[in-house]
Amino acid sequence: DSGVTQTPKHLITATGQRVTLRCSPRSGDLSVYWYQQSLDQGLQFLIHYYNGEERAKGNILERFSAQQFPDLHSELNLSSLELGDSALYFCASSAVEGNSPLHFGNGTRLTVT
């Protein structure tokens, strides 16, 4: 058990809808990262937050947004969903920036129909 909790585990929704994925980092970890994993794109970095502040953006679409709250949990909001957004979304946390390894949750599997 990595200590990173993601909810829900599975999500099935229709095109055009909006969903929110939630992540609770390991106790004491200040950094939260979001990744998207799909068969054709591999593991894609979306966004990184550190202690509530956005630190880096990767291949995150404008329809997607995220935030990290004062209690350090994070939410990833996906809107105007398309079939191609179907993927596994992972959250990972680390203690500090730099040499601390990432600890991954078990992911949220999103299916857009």
Place this chain on the structure above:
Amino acid sequence: AQSVTQLDSQVPVFEEAPVELRCNYSSSVSVYLFWYVQYPNQGLQLLLKYLSGSTLVKGINGFEAEFNKSQTSFHLRKPSVHISDTAEYFCAVNDFSQFYFGTGTSLTVIP
């Protein structure tokens, strides 16, 4: 920005045989290096990490990796694989700003 290349997308190997999964990265500056394993329907789990010091790093489940600065490589090895090692393996690099992941190597252990 860094790039991480995992040279083999699929590696089949017989049980109890040795295996090497290759990883090369682009940077010539100091980086931190990691290997992760992903079992079906699970998140990525840290296998081992290189931060500094000895270039041979030992991890969990009998895996080890060797850091080669001149070759910018960080290959993962195991002397004798088990069926339970069947999984996806990811090499990752951190250049003090963010993590970069390779595209993964699917290791299949054949009985």
